[in-house]
Amino acid sequence: MRRCLPWGEVTPAAMAAMFAAEAARWRDTLAWDTAPLWPVLEQARVTGALPGFVLREDDGRVAGWTYAAERDGELLCGALSAPDADGTARLLDDLLTLPAAAAVSRIVCFAYTDAPRLAPALAARGFLLDPHEYLTRPLVAVPAARRPGRAWDVRDLDATADLFRASYPAHDPGRPFAPHGRPAEWQRYVADLVLGQGCGRFRPSLSIAVPGAGDALDAAAIVTDLGAGTAHLAQLAVRHGLRGAGLGASMLAGLSASCRAAGFARLSLLVGASNTTARRLYARAGFTSCAWFVSATRAGRAGEGRHDVTAA
Helix, strand or coil: CCEEEEHHHCCHHHHHHHHHHHHHHHHHHHCCCCCCHHHHHHHHHHCCCCCEEEEECCCCCEEEEEEEEEECCEEEEEEEECCCHHHHHHHHHHHHCCHHHHHCCEEEEEECCCCCCHHHHHHHCCCEECCEEEEEEECCCCCCCCCCCEECCHHHHHHHHHHHHHHCCCCCCCCCCCCCCCHHHHHHHHHHHHHCCECEEECCCCCEEEECCCCCEEEEEEEEECCCCEEEEEEEEECHHHCCCCHHHHHHHHHHHHHHHCCCCEEEEEEECCCHHHHHHHHHCCCEEEEEEEEEEEECHHHCCCCCCCCC
């Protein structure tokens, strides 16, 4: 009988095969080198630092897996791989039985996954869905273009957080980052982009800051390195009053030329299915669809009934 088990009960060899298959899928489909991630994940698995589950078939074969991490009052689903819809549902249900799921204010799933019927399974369990499309464009023969602004500097972190905060709706419970729009949430989000490895290695010389009045920024673009010849546009924002004048398109052209000169073969990005303005901009710039990421959120039990829209 097929069973779901805590992933700590599985041998390193069995999980190594799962991780290798996932790494190959990211590399072959997304041109994204995730090799540095898997040893870190395996260490967290064997030490019990991250809870997770595996789907084991009758013959002992591991056919699927998932894991989650608790951070800042949220439970973050890091991945979910399953062979069929039944496996998807069973792994998701086990994940939702974790003690942390009852203790956090929000549960977030943002993952590149081919788990069958995952989106309907999430919707049936009360998640808000906003799928994100992974777009790419080749950087062969990119024409030279002047970059607006200057290279991003770590001293721009607070101003970038303020710009992003002004560029998004103040409160969005379906947003995978900064759901309440608080300054601290946006600062943590920018710090994750430039100091973390979850979205590639930050490349400040390829990123852009367009100074505005005082210490503010009128626009910013954060670029990371995914390996495998792929530069990634992790964020691009233009202040509201300056939109529609071509600044976003000029930044895209300039950073594309810079990334090409730095040796990258392609530029990628993620955009929400509901973000029609950004999608039009990227389509005009020559980006095409490569894959989809699942983005889903719901309140945890500790957050049920809360309607906190303050920006403290």
